[in-house]
Amino acid sequence: MKNKLFRFKIVWGIIFAIFILAGGYPLYRHRHYSVQLICGPGVTEIKKLSDYFPPLKDTMADTTIFVLQGKEPGGKALILANTHSNEPEGMLAVTIMIEKAVVEKGTLYLIPFFNHSGGVNTRPGEGYPLYFSIPTPWGKKTFRMGNRDASPLDQWPDPDVYIHYPEKQMLSYLDIRNTNRTWPGRKNGLPMEQVTYAAMELLRKEKVDLAIDLHGAETMFPVTNCIVAPEKSMRIATLASLTVKSMEGFENHLESSPSKFRGLSHREIGDYSDTLPFLLECPIPFLDQPTGPKTEKLLLDGKDSFLLSLAKKKKLFVPYDQSGWPIEKRVGQHLSVILEIIKQYSRKMPARAIVIKDVPRYPELVKNGVGYYFSDPTKVDPKKIVNQ
Amino acid sequence: MLVQTLFISLIIILAFVVAKWKKLSVELSLFTATLAGALSGAIFATPPLVEIPRQLVEGSFTYLDVVLVFFTATLFIAIIQESGGIDFAVRSTVVYFSRQRFLALFLLMIIVLIPGALTGAGSVSLLVVGAPVALALRGLGVSDNKIPAILFILAGLAAAAPPVNIWAMILCAGTAIPYVGFELPLGLPVIILGTITILILGRRQQERGQLDEFLSKIKLTPGMNWFRLLIPFVVFFALVIIYRLFPFSFPILGLPLEFLIASLAAYFLSPKKLNLIKIASSTVEKLLPLLATMVIVGMLQQIMAASGVKGLISYAVLIIPLGLLFFLLPFIIPISEGVLTYGGAAIIGIPLVWYLNSLGYHATIVISGLSLLWPLGDGLPPTALIGRLSAIVSGYEGNYWRILKEAWLPWIIITVTGILMILFSSKLSFLVIS
Numbered sequence: 001m002k003n004k005l006f007r008f009k010i011v012w013g014i015i016f017a018i019f020i021l022a023g024g025y026p027l028y029r030h031r032h033y034s035v036q037l038i039c040g041p042g043v044t045e046i047k048k049l050s051d052y053f054p055p056l057k058d059t060m061a062d063t064t065i066f067v068l069q070g071k072e073p074g075g076k077a078l079i080l081a082n083t084h085s086n087e088p089e090g091m092l093a094v095t096i097m098i099e100k101a102v103v104e105k106g107t108l109y110l111i112p113f114f115n116h117s118g119g120v121n122t123r124p125g126e127g128y129p130l131y132f133s134i135p136t137p138w139g140k141k142t143f144r145m146g147n148r149d150a151s152p153l154d155q156w157p158d159p160d161v162y163i164h165y166p167e168k169q170m171l172s173y174l175d176i177r178n179t180n181r182t183w184p185g186r187k188n189g190l191p192m193e194q195v196t197y198a199a200m201e202l203l204r205k206e207k208v209d210l211a212i213d214l215h216g217a218e219t220m221f222p223v224t225n226c227i228v229a230p231e232k233s234m235r236i237a238t239l240a241s242l243t244v245k246s247m248e249g250f251e252n253h254l255e256s257s258p259s260k261f262r263g264l265s266h267r268e269i270g271d272y273s274d275t276l277p278f279l280l281e282c283p284i285p286f287l288d289q290p291t292g293p294k295t296e297k298l299l300l301d302g303k304d305s306f307l308l309s310l311a312k313k314k315k316l317f318v319p320y321d322q323s324g325w326p327i328e329k330r331v332g333q334h335l336s337v338i339l340e341i342i343k344q345y346s347r348k349m350p351a352r353a354i355v356i357k358d359v360p361r362y363p364e365l366v367k368n369g370v371g372y373y374f375s376d377p378t379k380v381d382p383k384k385i386v387n388q
Numbered sequence: 389m390l391v392q393t394l395f396i397s398l399i400i401i402l403a404f405v406v407a408k409w410k411k412l413s414v415e416l417s418l419f420t421a422t423l424a425g426a427l428s429g430a431i432f433a434t435p436p437l438v439e440i441p442r443q444l445v446e447g448s449f450t451y452l453d454v455v456l457v458f459f460t461a462t463l464f465i466a467i468i469q470e471s472g473g474i475d476f477a478v479r480s481t482v483v484y485f486s487r488q489r490f491l492a493l494f495l496l497m498i499i500v501l502i503p504g505a506l507t508g509a510g511s512v513s514l515l516v517v518g519a520p521v522a523l524a525l526r527g528l529g530v531s532d533n534k535i536p537a538i539l540f541i542l543a544g545l546a547a548a549a550p551p552v553n554i555w556a557m558i559l560c561a562g563t564a565i566p567y568v569g570f571e572l573p574l575g576l577p578v579i580i581l582g583t584i585t586i587l588i589l590g591r592r593q594q595e596r597g598q599l600d601e602f603l604s605k606i607k608l609t610p611g612m613n614w615f616r617l618l619i620p621f622v623v624f625f626a627l628v629i630i631y632r633l634f635p636f637s638f639p640i641l642g643l644p645l646e647f648l649i650a651s652l653a654a655y656f657l658s659p660k661k662l663n664l665i666k667i668a669s670s671t672v673e674k675l676l677p678l679l680a681t682m683v684i685v686g687m688l689q690q691i692m693a694a695s696g697v698k699g700l701i702s703y704a705v706l707i708i709p710l711g712l713l714f715f716l717l718p719f720i721i722p723i724s725e726g727v728l729t730y731g732g733a734a735i736i737g738i739p740l741v742w743y744l745n746s747l748g749y750h751a752t753i754v755i756s757g758l759s760l761l762w763p764l765g766d767g768l769p770p771t772a773l774i775g776r777l778s779a780i781v782s783g784y785e786g787n788y789w790r791i792l793k794e795a796w797l798p799w800i801i802i803t804v805t806g807i808l809m810i811l812f813s814s815k816l817s818f819l820v821i822s
Contacts, residue, residue: 023445125450125686125731127435127443127694157642158453160507160628161552163635171567172557176640186636220739221563222746261566289739290703292389292696293434305389306703315706315743 030130031120031151034387035143036377037095037112042068042102042358046386049111052205053187053198060154061191063116064388065109065202066098068356074106075352077210077342078203078275081111083180083265085118085146086128088299089282089327090214092143093334096373097359106346106354109202113388114213115179115195119144121151129296134327136371138379145299149177155191165189167262175263180213183268196268203275209352210345211277213265214334216284219307219316219325223255227337228279230257230270236348237278240340248336248362250329251319252280276345280337282330283318300327332365392432393696399428400688400697404770414770415680422688429695439694447690451682451729453644454509458679460647461515463671464620465781467651470667471658472609473617474520479606480614481520482527489593492528493586496521497542501582504546506628507643508554510763510774513546514539516624518781525782527603529593532784537794539778541585541802544763547774549578555733555759562738565751569820573756576819577805581760585798611659619657624650674780681771682729689731702735706743714811718803721758725765729773733762750813752820757809760802767792 039046045067050057079097081090094112101108113119122128122145133140152158155177162176163169165186175181177192185197203211217224229237234256241252257266257279269277285291285302292304303324311320318325339359346353360373377385403424407417426444430437468474485492500521504513518539525535547554550571560567627646631638641649655662672679692698705713705720724732737758745751767775775791778784784791792799809816 019441020445023441023443026439026442027446122446124446124448125689125693127447127690127692127698130442157640157645159631159635159640160643161557161632163632165636168635169566169568170551172554172561175561178561189636190640220742222742258566260568289699289735290706291699292393293429293432293699294693294696295434306699310703310706313707317742317746 026130027122030122030144031153033131033144037064037066037386037388038099038375038377038380039066039384039386040099040101042100042108043098044069049195049198049202052201053194056191056194056198059191060117060120060151061195063111063113063195064386065111066386068097068101068103068108068110070103070105070107070355072105072355075209075345075349075354076107076109076206077212077354078109078199078208079111079338080114080199080211080213080265082113082119082146083115083213084148084178084215085113085115085121085144086123086148086287087214087216087284088132088143088145089216089284089330089334090280092134092327092331092370093214093338096331096335096370099375100373101359102357104355104357106352107206108354108356109206109208111199114199115146115150115192116388117150117154117191118148118177118179119146121147121149121153123147127294129294129299132296132299134300134371134374135369136374136376138376141371141374149174150179150192152177164262165193169262171263180215180265181263183263183265184272200269200273203269203273208275209349209354210341211265211269211275212338212341213277213279214338215279215281216287216330217281218288219283219285219318219320220288220290220310222317224281224283225251225318226253226255226281227341228255228257228266228281230266230277232270233266233276233278236276236341236344239344240337243340243344244333244336244362250333250336250362252333252337278341280334282333283325284330285320285325302326302330328365328369329362331370332360332362335359335365336362389696390700392434393700396425396428396695397697397700400425400692413677415677415684418681418684418688418770422684422691425688425691425695425697429691432695434696435691435694443690443694444687447687448683450686450689450731454511455679455682456644457509457647458511458515458675458682459671460644460651461512462675463668464624464647464651464654465515465519466667466671467654467658467662467664468617468620469519470662471616471654471660472612473654474523475606476608476612477520477617478523478527479603479608481524482603486528489528492524493590494583496524497582497586500539500542501546501549501578504543505549506552506625508547508552508557510543510547510766511777512643513543514774514777514781516621518543518778522782525590528590530590531592531594533786533790534589534794536775536778536782536784536791538586538589539782540767540775540791541589541795541798542582543774543778544766545578545582545585545802547763547766548574548759550574553759554730555737555762556755558730558733559737559741559755559758562734563741563745563751565741565755569752570756572819572821573753573809573816574759577756577760577809581798581802581805584801588797589794609659616657616659620650620654623653678773678776681773685729685731685771689728698731698735702739705736706739710747714807717807717810718761721761722765722768725762726768726771729766729771732765744810744813748814749810750817750820753813753816754810757806757813760806760809764799764802767795
């Protein structure tokens with residue numbers, strides 16, 4: 001009897017171990033998977049965030065900054081993507097800029113994986129795919145699907161409530177790992193507070209004029225398909241919004257940055273530096289709660305019959321039809337709005353102008369797709385490849 | 389897609405029912421339902437068959453932090469119990485307050501509310517003070533059936549009480565509404581509803597003889613005193629409060645470590661020698677069903693999301709006409725909590741708040757009203773987290789449904805209050821001071 005029980009336990013122990021290995025190994029691989037980024041002709045320097053705050057060096061919180069400096073001096077802009085790594089449109093837009101943009105005047109600082117730890121994290125309970133692939137003329141380019149928050153492997157434990165620095169506002173305990181709640185950051189804080197602190201150091205030391213933080217939001221969320229800006233950035237945001245609507249035909253309404261909601265980039269960057277902040281939101285049906293299965297297909301084409309039904313009942317905040325909200329439309333919107341904000345600023349401040357060329361805009365993205373702009377890594381100089 | 393997700397939902401329900409019919413435990417029945425959901429989802433590659441182990445392992449981590457808090461908090465209270473602290477506290481409290489019964493009940497209510505209000509978890513209230521309060525209630529003549537009912541309702545209200553309300557925080561994080569101005573919309577109803585609860589469930593006193601008999605049964609451990617008893621609690625609350633007072637200079641320890649530090653204080657202050665390994669083992673043994681439920685609910689939630697069932701639930705709620713929705717909310721909200729625990733707030737709560745907000749309802753009051761309904765679901769199967777903990781800490785061994793039956797009147801009053809708050813949210817906006 002005793003032997004029988006022992007054998008039973010051994011058999012189930014082995015089954016359990018196989019199950020853990022089969023389920024755990026893909027998660028391990030995801031954490032160590034590198035995305036290949038290809039430096040285009042415009043990249044003049046590659047830096048790390050830790051160059052602005054050395055304690056981040058050799059940690060999972062450190063991330064790569066691609067610098068694109070023009071021949072002529074001018075203004076400077078920082079573009080952040082993957083602040084929330086489950087909103088990959090911004091990261092794809094920045095990846096295209098790294099490959100294609102050429103700066104003639106001024107300087108661009110591009111950070112494709114701002115919350116790097118969040119990019120190697122997954123989202124338990126949400127059933128996300130681990131990766132997504134963009135079809136290209138030469139095959140597929142595969143990216144990690146990350147999480148909104150940094151990995152607990154890199155920052156843990158969480159407090160029972162997160163108290164924002166320096167405003168002391170109480171926020172959800174999870175938000176202490178959310179790099180869009182930890183601005184303006186804290187020198188002696190937790191890793192994600194240090195990430196935003198390092199970014200603030202970059203803004204201050206390099207005297208950056210514009211900071212654009214790229215996001216995505218649910219179609220049922222009122223703050224989607226928009227530019228969020230504080231008072232000081234609102235004029236430029238308004239001109240950019242009106243221009244893309246009239247010239248390129250897509251809506252991108254304006255949202256005012258609430259002064260009582262702390263920790264967000266569009267609030268704190270403006271309050272704690274001279275930089276003008278903007279936060280761009282494009283709609284991601286994948287993030288909505290009332291959708292079908294959370295598949296790679298839904299992430300890429302944004303087509304969902306539940307959302308379509310809710311759109312007919314006028315319960316969404318964006319126009320939604322059979323065509324869904326495909327990735328090329330979302331990436332295209334981000335690129336066009338970025339370019340327009342920079343253009344409007346350059347018009348207002350000619351001495352600090354930034355002139356960029358060769359970045360595709362919304363109509364080209366919709367026509368050609370995202371993958372059209374990615375080069376085949378097997379056919380470029382290996383020195384031009386950066387693994388992230 | 390509707391047919392596909394409905395099919396998977398039916399398989400999940402059917403598997404759970406069959407497993408229960410075959411007399412499997414709640415945890416194994418939930419696991420069976422999860423596996424059935426994953427396999428039926430794999431027919432449509434949602435999730436693909438090869439991904440099922442990854443989805444299950446990933447989902448099992450959804451409530452890891454809750455599992456750690458449950459274990460460390462229960463270990464803490466088990467050490468206090470083994471050292472004779474609980475018997476001492478109960479005897480002293482009952483002897484001192486037995487002549488001022490309402491005051492005693494009111495103080496016990498406040499004692500239950502504080503840990504949950506500070507941490508956002510009703511379970512922490514029960515794990516830290518549930519056992520001594522249950523004994524104190526018994527000493528005050530509250531009947532054995534009503535004690536777990538009182539604890540269940542009060543622990544739920546504790547979780548809803550400010551400053552930390554996890555449901556409200558999840559909703560605020562998901563809807564980009566600042567978590568400010570909740571003190572009155574949450575604090576006032578919690579105090580009023582808590583008082584009503586103890587008046588309804590605790591007003592009847594059993595015969596006086598019961599008290600003397602009860603006191604004679606309690607054996608006091610030599611050497612136990614207020615100092616030895618209170619210092620571990622002081623250590624715990626000091627660690628919780630000190631972070632709030634000095635958030636930028638005091639390190640973040642997290643609730644599990646805070647409970648472990650308090651446990652060490654209790655261990656070293658115990659008047660008798662304790663076997664820590666033995667206490668930890670029996671704690672794990674006692675909590676295993678609850679911890680297993682949390683792990684498996686995380687897996688179930690993951691499979692429901694990957695297969696579209698989670699989205700179907702959210703969609704089903706959103707297509708209900710507004711009038712009918714208000715009528716159904718008292719059922720939908722607690723049931724979502726019973727099935728998905730905090731996941732219910734994300735799946736149903738976030739789109740609901742956006743929807744109601746777009747119709748002119750005041751978001752902060754709506755969230756507060758919903759926050760009163762969610763804790764009720766913690767008494768509902770399959771998880772029934774707070775309900776089951778209430779039974780465990782009060783030593784109740786009767787039929788579980790009896791606890792809910794005893795709590796029916798406070799349940800209805802809380803429900804009506806929550807719904808009225810949502811309906812008249814605009815008129816109650818004066819409560820929001822930020």
